[in-house]
Amino acid sequence: MSAIRKLLGLLVVACACQAQAAPPPITSFFNNSAFNGAVLSPNGRYLAAFIGANDQRDGLAVVDLSDLSAHMVAQFADTDIGRAHWINNERLLFSTVDKSVAQRDVRYGPGLFVVDRDGKHFRQLAKRNNPFFQNGDGGRELLPWHTFMLDQAGAQDSEEVYVTDADIRGAGILVASDLLRLNTRTGLTHAVEHPGVARGWLLDQHGQPRVVETLEQNIETIHYLDPATAQWRALASFNAYTGGAGGFDPLAFGPDGTLYVTSRAGRDRSALYRYDLVHGKLAEQPMLELEGFDFSGHLIISNDRLLGVRVHGDAEGTVWFDAGMQALQKTVDAMLPGTINLITPPSRSETPWMLVQSYSDKQPRRTLVFNTESKRMSEVGSLAPQIKPAEMGSRELVHYAARDGRDIPAWLTLPPGGKDQHLPMVVLVHGGPFMRGGSWNWNADAQFLATRGYAVLEPEFRGSVGFGDAHFRAGWKQWGLKMQDDVADGTRWAIAQGTADAKRICIAGASYGGYATLMGLINDPELYRCGVNWVGVTDIDLMYDSGWRYASDLPQGWKQYGMPALIGDRVKDAAQLQATSPLRQAARVTQPLLLAYGGADVRVPITHGLKFYDAVKAGNPNVEWIEYPEEGHGWALPKNRIDFWTRVEKFLDKNIGAR
Structure with missing residues (x-):
């Protein structure tokens, strides 16, 4: 276990x-x-829940826990309520998200609203970028549409909260995130002064701003507002993209004012530490560490x-x-x-x-x-709520050895019953790639495939985060190389274990997973009978420059400092990037292939898919193309998710036939 x-x-x-x-x-x-979570009031007497019913938009309901009575306190006809915080025991701050539109058709910001727990004193505080809502109550000018809720609840003991004023440019690139103290009754704000270009904030145990993280070119600096001097002072500076000695991530302030941080402190895996603000250093020993995982x-x-x-x-x-x-x-x-x-x-x-x-x-x-x-x-x-646990498959964390001996974690989901051998299998490669792929939980994609009779293997290949610094750094500049080998080695492990039928394996994934799908078909054609790539990268050069017609939300700093170190330098590593480009090797993809892209994608613009489709279809008659013009980097609308996975099910049944 x-x-x-x-x-x-x-x-x-x-x-x-x-x-x-x-x-x-x-x-x-x-x-x-129809249900999207709930939050307790500070005193625990009330519960705020996000609920949609009878084909209505998601509203905000408050449950009185003394008698479990509930009533809707806020609901819109044209949008959904997405997030909420209790300002205090009597009042809620919330924003909206429109679940009926995909990225192309988004017209409004989330806005900012307040309402009492009994539904009274509703007020709009920030615009949704709607010309019909330019002014608030009594003609008061609203805050701009790029005013967002903070991801921290704050003090929850007054009428005031902290919100961020985001500087967003181009195709949604965050440049800076300033902090405002907002009185939710009057709508008046006060800007928090700070050094540098702010990118992140941490409130202390009293709900007051105490830490700001700034970014200057590739250097991240953590500043602390010292209550003794009322002045900001730097605690640490390090490379924002590649890390460095002395780096840490501020987590929270404890009730006594202790700052808790996560840090590697010279170790492979990060842990939870107390930070000595007087002497500017970590405690000698971690407070909590997890076996086998970063904290x-x-x-x-x-x-x-x-x-x-x-x-x-x-x-x-x-x-x-x-x-x-x-x-x-x-x-x-x-x-x-x-x-x-x-x-x-x-x-x-x-x-x-x-x-x-x-x-x-x-x-x-x-x-x-x-x-x-x-x-x-x-x-x-x-x-x-329609999912019945008895009809789902089992999911476990497994480990296998890569060809160079590196331990690779992976998530293996089996069909209901879980004892069949020599199953048709889908190797599902996570996106990012510098992120953690999975967890032991209910996963819609994996369980959908498992209930259709497929084993699902999701490798945490080198470069994935959460499994130690060495595992992460081993993936630098390894797109299409050792990262790809890890996926192939996992596939061979599943065959050797008797889990997978060697003649019925398909590789699939989105974003980086789509890239790995194509490179899997190119590098290991004997392993994979087919591939499914949605919103996948097809050429690293296109990540650097997708052309004037296609907007990209990749920040310039990431392209200048992050990508050359972690993925490959466009000039110095040009030969490697060409050798690991699916687009340049499209003629080698001869297996059946399903391609799906969003017409409004700014993370992996559709030019990746269009160029690859034009190149591959010349020599491969078994290529299916799907385009969802309104979608971005993934499918926001249920109709498109259902259409896509229906096509995937038919494609898999045709090529590796579970039933």
């Missing part, structure tokens, strides 16, 4: 049921959810006490320092067996209510509320 589930003491029992004759409908995997997580603080840390190793779980919360975790786990159960207490609890999120590899995340006195558990909503 893997690290986080060992830590939680959970036993996840594999389903022994027989595979269903008729798999679950595709809509249950790829429709928008990722956040502090859990309630009533001015640090109760525990939410962590993300193989799965998301909790390390509790508080004995009472440890006992409560055992109680909740006994009531919800076979799942990981994440307990979140209110920040200033006055009631016995707590929020619980429950999930497994077969169960999509559910949100519940739990009364610690009555032991009453009530479900609030589920992200995919």
